[in-house]
Amino acid sequence: MNPEHAWRKFSDLKETIQGIGKAAIAFSGGVDSLLLLTAAHDNGSRQVIAVTIDSSFFPRQELHMAAQLASLLALEHVIIEKKEFSDPRILNNPRERCYYCKRELFTEIKDKVFAAYGTTCILDGTNHDDLSTDRPGMKALSELDVLSPLRDIGFTKDEVRFVLASKGLPAWNKPPSSCLATRIPHGQEITPGKLAMIEAAEDYLLAKGFRQVRVRHHGEVARIEVTPEERAAFFEGSLMDDTARELKGIGYKYVSLDLEGYKTDR
Structure with a gap:
């Protein structure tokens, strides 16, 4: 990993977020979406809000961590309380479950945040490394016009962690997390x-x-x-x-x- 390249990408990220305007960052508390918030914080932006969906699929510890990090960066944080999932395409846990789940969650962000807070787009923390893995949820992001600036700029996971560590963010080495539904084998009901x-x-x-x-x-x-x-x-x-x-x-x-x-x- 080249530090100079990482900082150049971070500069590009700040410029990208600055140019987007009023945006909602889908914030899980993980390092990738944390870097998006960090860029917005460094810009002094009041145009960006962090949005976390509180559902039974999302661990409580991750929800608390997301709230702490958003507070640390002094950014507005909206927590949407998600009613229980009812779509059988999610609850029956097929291999494409993540696609249907992402569609439902990001549609809920649009429905509950855009009009209430004046945002016009959603940013998510997909990074360049994610392109090498099979992630059905990425199709949903594309269909809903969710922006993934880390991926577009070419940020790798190592570069994300490097920038966060250099800035003294306490979660820079946080292990990757995933929704609780991933612990249940495909084909078994959630x-x-x-x-x-x-x-x-x-x-x-x-x-x-x-x-x-x-x-x-x-x-x-x-x-x-x-x-x-x-x-x-x-x-x-x-x-x-x-x-x-x-x-x-x-x-x-x-x-x-x-x-x-x-x-x-x-």
Whole structure:
């Protein structure tokens, strides 16, 4: 990664956001959308608002982090409370679920934010690296004319983290997150009860100090994924027994550790 290139791209990003005018940034609290907010903050822009959708798919810890970061940057932050999803194309969890979910969420931003706050467009944090992965949701963004300036400018994830770290933002090394529905295998129904179990299990493990956690939901079985470097922690002291007891209390009958560790896009 070339620091000079990263700063040049950040300058281009600020100029792009400045030229867009009144915009809503879809803010998940992740590093990519945080860089968009940082550019808007550096511009001294009052034309940009951060928008986060609070739904059962979105972990509470991520919602709280998003609110803290928006406050740190002194930008207006709108939280939309999303009613439960009802579209069977989402709840039946097909492989294209993310497409239908993104369409519903970004349409809700347009419906509830554009008229109320005078915004005319939505920005999202898709970056250049995302182009190399299969992301059905990107089709929805294109259909709804959502702008992705990080992708267009060519920002990589490493460059995003470099700029945030250089500016002293506390979340620069935050692990990637994803919606809770990704823990449920395709073809298995998504229900509020399953999502609540997954979130409670992950909250427990995060509180134990794990940085990257996924609890994959396989009916009665919880399959825990942590980074390969953190797997050994389960074999120290009583953590394995404590975790089994806690997750069984949440509602799982069996608790397992994935020996390969955390992997994206499973």
